[in-house]
Amino acid sequence: MEAVVAIVAVIFLLFVALGVYATVKVVGAAKRGVDRTVAQARRTVEDSTLKAKTFAQPGSLGQLAQLRLSLRTSMRATQEALQAGVGEDASLKESLALFDRLSAHGHELDGELKRLEREPDRARLAERLPALRERTEQITKSADALRWAARDRAQRFGGDDLESLSTQIDMEAGALRHWTTEPSPTPSSTPTPTSQPSSARTTDSAGAGSASAPPWSEAPSAAGDQQTWPDNPEARRAEEPTRAAIDAPRQRAAYPWEKKPRPESTT
Numbered sequence: 080m081e082a083v084v085a086i087v088a089v090i091f092l093l094f095v096a097l098g099v100y101a102t103v104k105v106v107g108a109a110k111r112g113v114d115r116t117v118a119q120a121r122r123t124v125e126d127s128t129l130k131a132k133t134f135a136q137p138g139s140l141g142q143l144a145q146l147r148l149s150l151r152t153s154m155r156a157t158q159e160a161l162q163a164g165v166g167e168d169a170s171l172k173e174s175l176a177l178f179d180r181l182s183a184h185g186h187e188l189d190g191e192l193k194r195l196e197r198e199p200d201r202a203r204l205a206e207r208l209p210a211l212r213e214r215t216e217q218i219t220k221s222a223d224a225l226r227w228a229a230r231d232r233a234q235r236f237g238g239d240d241l242e243s244l245s246t247q248i249d250m251e252a253g254a255l256r257h258w259t260t261e262p263s264p265t266p267s268s269t270p271t272p273t274s275q276p277s278s279a280r281t282t283d284s285a286g287a288g289s290a291s292a293p294p295w296s297e298a299p300s301a302a303g304d305q306q307t308w309p310d311n312p313e314a315r316r317a318e319e320p321t322r323a324a325i326d327a328p329r330q331r332a333a334y335p336w337e338k339k340p341r342p343e344s345t346t
Contacts, residue, residue: 126151139204140196146215147192153219154185157226164229168236174225181225185218 129151132144161178165171192211198204 122151122155139201139208142208143192143196143204143211146212147189149219150185150189150192150215153222153226154182157222158182160226160229164233168229168232171229171232174229178222178225181218181221185222188214188218 126148129144129148133141133148135141136144157178161171161175165175188211192215195204195207195211
């Protein structure tokens with residue numbers, strides 16, 4: 080009895096632990112989703128604010144907003160391109176590591192530009208703008224180089240794959256269209272009778288004619304026909320076989336439905 084209770088308690092504890100683990104996982108996933116949504120919304124709001132400042136605030140403040148907007152746009156596009164391609168091309172892991180190091184400089188520059196937006200000394204701000212613009216261009220140029228290199232690599236691999244696939248398809252199409260038929264006999268392959276000399280052909284034709292037609296001495300003549308079948312009727316009657324004067328009466332077949340003939344009475 081104690082063993083059964085212990086087994087039930089262990090099973091209950093396992094179910095409780097599994098429930099707690101599933102709850103922690105679900106809560107963590109929900110929290111990450113909420114944080115991702117909040118961060119995306121914050122980025123959208125900041126980008127919209129920077130665009131508005133670029134058109135609304137002239138001078139140094141507008142230029143700072145333009146530098147921040149270009150920096151954020153370039154870094155975000157490069158990050159998305161590398162993260163999307165690293166799953167298909169493992170060689171992009173090194174590029175992604177380099178981008179992480181570049182991102183540190185980008186975040187530092189973005190923080191500095193954000194702090195300078197609240198700088199009251201416009202003259203000092205105007206003096207630092209060329210150096211800030213140079214740093215921004217250097218970071219964005221490096222980020223653009225990584226992004227376009229990754230895209231060119233993916234496009235090159237895609238082109239090579241497409242070319243190889245096209246070659247295989249052409250080979251398969253040629254194999255599907257390849258059918259063989261038995262060659263028809265040509266006139267050169269048919270056996271031709273050996274040519275005989277003209278003298279032999281003449282001899283054969285002469286022999287065939289003599290065999291088919293009887294000689295003139297054996298051919299029946301009109302006189303012979305007259306001797307065989309003379310025109311004298313008396314002679315023909317003499318040569319014909321004699322017939323009986325009265326033919327024997329023929330016996331007619333009797334049928335069952337006919338009546339028997341009655342005997343003639345002698346009285």
